[in-house]
Each structure stands twice: as structure tokens, then as C-alpha cells.
Amino acid sequence: MTEKKLTLAxxxxxxxxxxxxxxxxxxxxxxxxxxxVNVFAYEGAVCLPLKDQTPHxxxxxxxxxxEEDHPTTKALISSLLEIGKENPLLTWVNCxxxxxxxxxxxxxxxxxxxxxxxxxxMAQESTNTLVIPTK
Amino acid sequence: xxxxxxxxxxxxFASRDTEFLERTAIALRQGGHEVTVFLVxxxxxxxxxNGSDAYxxxxxxxxxxxLADDFSLSERGIQAAEMRPGIQPAGxxxxxxxLLEENTKAIWH
Numbered sequence: 001m002t003e004k005k006l007t008l009a010x011x012x013x014x015x016x017x018x019x020x021x022x023x024x025x026x027x028x029x030x031x032x033x034x035x036x037v038n039v040f041a042y043e044g045a046v047c048l049p050l051k052d053q054t055p056h057x058x059x060x061x062x063x064x065x066x067e068e069d070h071p072t073t074k075a076l077i078s079s080l081l082e083i084g085k086e087n088p089l090l091t092w093v094n095c096x097x098x099x100x101x102x103x104x105x106x107x108x109x110x111x112x113x114x115x116x117x118x119x120x121x122m123a124q125e126s127t128n129t130l131v132i133p134t135k
Numbered sequence: 136x137x138x139x140x141x142x143x144x145x146x147x148f149a150s151r152d153t154e155f156l157e158r159t160a161i162a163l164r165q166g167g168h169e170v171t172v173f174l175v176x177x178x179x180x181x182x183x184x185n186g187s188d189a190y191x192x193x194x195x196x197x198x199x200x201x202l203a204d205d206f207s208l209s210e211r212g213i214q215a216a217e218m219r220p221g222i223q224p225a226g227x228x229x230x231x232x233x234l235l236e237e238n239t240k241a242i243w244h
Contacts, residue, residue: 004235006231006234006235018144018176018177019144019176022144022175022176022204022227025206025227026227026230026231026234029226029227029228029230029231030231032228033228033231035231035235127234127235127237128234128235128239128241129241130142130234130241130243131243132243133243
């Protein structure tokens with residue numbers, strides 16, 4: 001294996017756990033080093049790139065949408081996919097059955113549908129694989 | 136010899152599961168393997184010297200390499216001077232490098 005490649009399996013849904021933030025930081029750092037990255041999103045993690053997410057104001061603090069500048073995981077993933085468009089390449093696969101269960105098919109551009117068989121292939125072709133479970 | 140890389144996101148004040156990590160990491164080290172524990176998220180809370188649980192010091196004593204995510208430390212207001220001896224702050228890039236070391240098994244806990 002000449003080129004370094006990292007595979008991550010994610011399971012946490014957005015806005016539930018610091019695991020998502022850490023995972024996105026790992027992906028970002030790897031891409032900035034020129035490392036190819038595969039992501040297999042499983043269970044609730046298929047909602048991370050959901051296009052229907054919207055930033056919101058915060059009525060408790062009295063801030064507007066603009067002032068709140070709420071980061072959405074879909075925007076963060078879009079940025080990562082832009083960085084990882086070609087070389088280095090970021091491949092993001094959402095588990096299809098998990099998507100169907102959650103009605104989470106409306107995702108940002110660059111995310112594709114797959115199955116656990118894709119995860120096996122990703123792991124086999126990678127330098128290393130990190131599984132980030134929910135608990 | 137294998138490199139074992141544990142990524143510890145739990146803190147011992149909330150989960151006794153950190154005992155599993157301590158036992159496993161020390162056993163692997165005693166077996167002659169290189170073992171690194173990278174503390175992240177609430178896992179860094181145990182890095183404070185004035186915390187009552189000293190399991191990280193026992194890991195250091197056993198020859199395990201201890202790193203603590205600088206972002207997680209900063210989020211929780213933990214300064215390097217407050218940390219137990221033997222634990223080094225490290226960027227997430229260090230974790231990426233460790234993941235890409237040959238013959239490394241990575242375990243998120």
C-alpha cells in the first residue's frame with residue numbers, strides 16, 4: 001500500500017455527542033495532510049450531511065440567525081468534501097438502510113448511498129480504520 | 136510488536152469503564168507492545184493533577200504514552216501546568232499521524 005488512507009466509521013447523529021466534532025476534526029486534519037479519507041456513516045450518523053438542517057436564531061439569548069452563526073454538520077461536511085474533491089479524496093458513504101429508516105435521503109452533494117459491504121472494502125484498502133461507536 | 140492506540144473519550148468520574156482501559160493498556164505494555172492513550176473530549180478531565188483518580192499516573196508509570204487533545208483541554212479550561220506529569224498536550228494532527236503508523240491497532244473507547 002503506497003498511498004496512506006484512513007477510514008472512519010461514524011454512528012452518532014448530529015448535535016448529540018462531541019464524537020461528531022472530533023470525527024470531523026480528524027477528517028479535516030487528515031485531508032490537510034494530503035491523506036485520502038473514507039467515511040462510512042451508519043445509524044444516526046447518516047443525518048450528519050442532511051440538507052434539511054437549518055441554522056437558527058437563539059430566542060433565549062436574543063440573537064439573530066446571523067449573530068448566532070450556528071454551525072451545521074451539513075455545512076462542515078460540504079466544506080470537507082470540497083477540500084477532498086480529488087487529491088486528497090474524501091469518500092463519504094451513507095448506509096442506505098439507515099437512510100431509509102430515517103427518511104434521510106436529502107443529503108449534500110458528494111455523499112453517496114452504500115452498504116456495510118462498502119465499509120469492508122474501505123477498511124481493506126486503508127492504512128487504518130477507526131470505528132467511533134455511540135457509547 | 137504492535138502499536139496499540141487507545142482513544143479515550145470517557146472520564147473516570149462518570150464511567151468506571153476507564154478501568155478496562157487501564158487494565159488492557161498495562162497488560163499490553165507488559166506484553167512488550169507500544170501503547171499510546173490519546174485523551175479526547177471528557178477523557179481529558181482525568182489529566183488534571185488535582186483530580187482524585189490517578190489512573191493516568193499509573194499508566195504513565197507502566198510506560199504507556201499519554202497524550203491529551205489540546206482542543207479538548209482548551210474547551211475545558213485545563214492548562215498544561217495543571218496536568219499530571221507525563222501527559223503531553225497534542226494536536227489532532229498527532230492523532231492522525233499515530234493512526235497512520237504501520238502496524239497500529241486503534242481502539243476508540
